[in-house]
Amino acid sequence: MMDAEYIARLDRVSRVYYQGRVEVRAVDNLDLLIRPGEFSALSGPSGSGKTTILNMIGALDMPTSGTVYLEGRDLTRLGRGELSRLRRDRVGFVFQAYNLVPVLTAYENAEFVLALQNVPVQERRDRVMAVLEEVGMAGYVNRRPDELSGGQQQRIAIARAVVSDPAIVLADEPTANVDLEAANTILDLMEDLNARKGVTFLFSTHDRLVMDRARRLVKLRDGRLEDDNQAA
Amino acid sequence: MQLLSLALKNVLRYRHRTWVTVLAMAFAGAIMIFYAGLFEGWMGAMETNAVSMEMGEMQIHAQGYRDDPDLYTVIPDYRRVIRQAENSGLIASPRLLGGGLAAAHENSTGVSIRGIDPRAEEQVVLLQNHVFSGSWLSATDAKQVVLGYQLARILDVRPGSEIVLVAQAADGSMANDLFTVQGVLKSVGQGIDRGGLIMGDRDFREFFALPEGVHEIVMKRADNGVLLEQATKKIAELVPDLEVNSWRELQPTLARLLDLSDVSMIIMLLIIYAAVGMLTMNAMLMGVFERIPVFGVMKAVGFSGCRLFGLIFSETLLLVTMAAVLSLALGVPLSYYFERHPIDFSFLLPESSTIAGIAFEPQWYCRVTAGSVVMPVVFLYIVALLAVLYPAWKAAVISPVKAIHHI
Known part of the structure; x- marks a missing residue:
């Protein structure tokens, strides 16, 4: 199997937590491939392992056993610094609760990752303004998160996630905290970025709206694959 | 960022x-x-x-004087020593020291008598600035004394009062004389407070029949930029036959x-x-x-x-x-x-x-x-x-x- 064909690959991955002395198997011996340009969703009941899978692909969490590859790199073999740089350069995150940095303006939040990458100021400005234009937030550059609605904050979060041209954008329940109209806007936006720029999206969701619009739906139950409508 | x-x-x-x-x-x-x-x-x-009040930064004594203070243990050629000190960047003042008995009214007590050159003393210490009542000694005053605060209370005297001093003079005779209180000092230190009596050097020499020599030379640095240890060492080398101490050696506890x-x-x-x-x-x-x-x-x-x-x-x-x-x-x-x-x-x-x-x-x-x-x-x-x-x-x-x- 060629790594170039896959953005992310999980090989026989298990993730076990302990709640006190109780073992919780969040992901159980799972194989999963995510291809470039996919617009996919992980669905399943709470505790089925959706977020854990996103966290492992995003190098935020490590499997108890098995291997996670991102663009061909075995994440289990990387150190903290390398993982941090990998997240910065190759992964975009969109969180359920928006999770913008409250002291920064919309512009600064969108700029945050590029600043960490030491992108030159002028290039940074051009790229940030371009992406804010794309997400329809160019008129809100000086607003701080507490001056924006939930939907607007999520659009800034999407701008932050895609501005550095990551290999994959991982969105954990991105529509959970917004109303239907805002959810549709956000999904339109992501679909558009996926279609025009080929940005790979992987969602975890409970939301029927997201499941309906995802081109690939991976259903999970008890940390195992229950169904994959595009399984090879 | x-x-x-x-x-x-x-x-x-x-x-x-x-x-x-x-x-x-x-x-x-x-x-x-x-x-x-x-x-x-x-x-x-x-x-x-x-x-600065009265000890000075350095003192010179004849060998053995500090261990056994004695009227006869003097620095004989003290003018030469003072010249050497002044040439070494120091300001010096000679002192004569003795003991005796002071009496006024019905009261009497032992006193430490100090004979000073008021003009030289003013250059080295600040005692003259701490007069509680009356005034400090002047170079022209005769038979005038300045007393410590507690001593004045013990003797129940004030400026203008007369006191009688009795002591053994250097020639073996019994020295006694009448002095007028010129001033009373503020509290400046236990020694002076309880028993300090200061007079002009001429009066001291006459009273104690001690025509030559001094018991102590107090000094301070003309330039405070010079280290105390350095200044002490320098003057000690110039007068190897005398005992030179800095205030740190004289008052190690302080x-x-x-x-x-x-x-x-x-x-x-x-x-x-x-x-x-x-x-x-x-x-x-x-x-x-x-x-x-x-x-x-x-x-x-x-x-x-x-x-x-x-x-x-x-x-x-x-x-x-x-x-x-x-x-x-x-x-x-x-x-x-x-x-x-x-x-x-x-x-x-x-x-x-x-x-x-x-x-x-x-x-x-x-x-x-x-x-x-x-x-x-x-x-x-x-x-x-x-x-x-x-x-x-x-x-x-x-x-x-x-x-x-x-x-």
């Missing part, structure tokens, strides 16, 4: 926490600057009273006390700043805990643990800088005010009093020095930056997954 810029945004954004922390640190800093000024003033007064004063101040600083450190650590820990989800997201998008550590550290650096500026703005003017307007304890101690044999005025002055200002500020920085290590480390090792979902 520059850490300091982000730190500044955080500091400005969380205003309530910022002000509580800054004001607490600034208050402690200002108090410590003031305290250090008072402490410097206290130690300075102690050194001045003990050294010298040690003054040396330890910095240690005492550091201990005091540590005690107060330990409380400031706890407060800073608590404030910064709260600051970390309330921002755990934000830190989690920052780490998730590639903000490293080291940077996060640096961010918290930078925030504290900004807070402590604000506190330092405020504490200087409060503490320095306060100290300067009390440098000019001393705290007056005269309602408790109407006269100057002695502690461990050293006199203290009832007015307590602040003394603003570089040390009294810089040391508290440096300590403020050290303590605050040490206190923030733990919160910064906590932030640096936060697991992004746990942090993002932290409630």
